Amino acid sequence: MSEEAGAEVLVEHAGKSFGRIGALDDVSLHMDRGEAIAITGRSGSGKSTLLGLIGGLERPDRGKVLIDGRPVWLDRHPAQARRELVGFVFQRHLLLAALSARANVEVPLIGAGVHRAERRRRALALLEEVGLADRAEHLPSELSGGESQRVAVARALVNEPRLLLADEPTGALDSVTSERVLDLLFRLRDRLGMTLAVVSYDPDVAKRADRTLTLIDGRIGDTGEAGIAQA
Ligand SMILES: Nc1ncnc2c1ncn2[C@@H]1O[C@H](COP(=O)(O)OP(=O)(O)OP(=O)(O)O)[C@@H](O)[C@H]1O
Numbered sequence: 515m516s517e518e519a520g521a522e523v524l525v526e527h528a529g530k531s532f533g534r535i536g537a538l539d540d541v542s543l544h545m546d547r548g549e550a551i552a553i554t555g556r557s558g559s560g561k562s563t564l565l566g567l568i569g570g571l572e573r574p575d576r577g578k579v580l581i582d583g584r585p586v587w588l589d590r591h592p593a594q595a596r597r598e599l600v601g602f603v604f605q606r607h608l609l610l611a612a613l614s615a616r617a618n619v620e621v622p623l624i625g626a627g628v629h630r631a632e633r634r635r636r637a638l639a640l641l642e643e644v645g646l647a648d649r650a651e652h653l654p655s656e657l658s659g660g661e662s663q664r665v666a667v668a669r670a671l672v673n674e675p676r677l678l679l680a681d682e683p684t685g686a687l688d689s690v691t692s693e694r695v696l697d698l699l700f701r702l703r704d705r706l707g708m709t710l711a712v713v714s715y716d717p718d719v720a721k722r723a724d725r726t727l728t729l730i731d732g733r734i735g736d737t738g739e740a741g742i743a744q745a
């Protein structure tokens with residue numbers, strides 16, 4: 515595992531509102547390269563918003579979000595920068611409805627210029643890892659919720675991102691499948707050294723993570739670190 519493999523994340527006094535709704539307030543967080551954190555907190559506490567800020571999908575109203583010292587959303591090619599750097603497992607709208615499971619997994623590789631046969635090989639290998647080798651050519655409408663979720667995990671991992679942001683990646687899975695998906699995530703973290711943030715209520719995620727961060731009404735509660743993040 516190379517030292518540069520994982521991305522470094524720095525969130526400084528970040529705030530985000532949607533109209534009159536304050537989603538995040540004065541959130542500060544530092545993630546080392548290759549660190550894995552679990553993010554918990556009640557529904558509506560700002561977990562998905564925080565992942566969106568870290569991944570450059572949302573722009574903070576206040577404060578800074580830096581990945582390897584650079585603000586992702588100021589990049590001249592933000593979509594491309596994200597594609598190369600960040601893997602996302604979204605909480606909703608997991609898959610593109612018109613594409614097969616395999617084609618969905620291949621999507622992040624298309625912009626990266628990976629050859630068709632290689633895309634197919636990598637997608638099938640990951641679908642096998644999440645236990646869906648026999649569903650590769652199925653459409654999302656033909657998959658169960660948990661199967662879709664596993665395809666989404668495979669898609670987020672296919673370009674071996676330096677930063678993986680996963681929003682409830684095991685929320686729809688039984689305990690055996692959930693463990694299998696977590697094994698895959700943490701095994702890849704160990705192998706590639708990627709930085710990992712996982713929003714989850716699953717105690718198994720907190721157990722495997724280096725630390726747990728709890729959001730309370732858009733603010734950081736118990737961080738398990740004495741550093742820059744303040745309650
Ligand atoms: N696009 C938006 N427009 C308006 N309000 C929003 C938007 N996105 C989020 N919010 C609000 O911001 C707050 C934080 O939302 P967020 O989705 O980050 O919560 P969460 O912790 O992920 O919740 P859950 O566990 O239910 O997924 C909530 O009050 C939510 O209603």
Ligand SMILES: [Mg+2]
Pocket residue numbers: 561562563605681
């Ligand atoms: Mg959420």
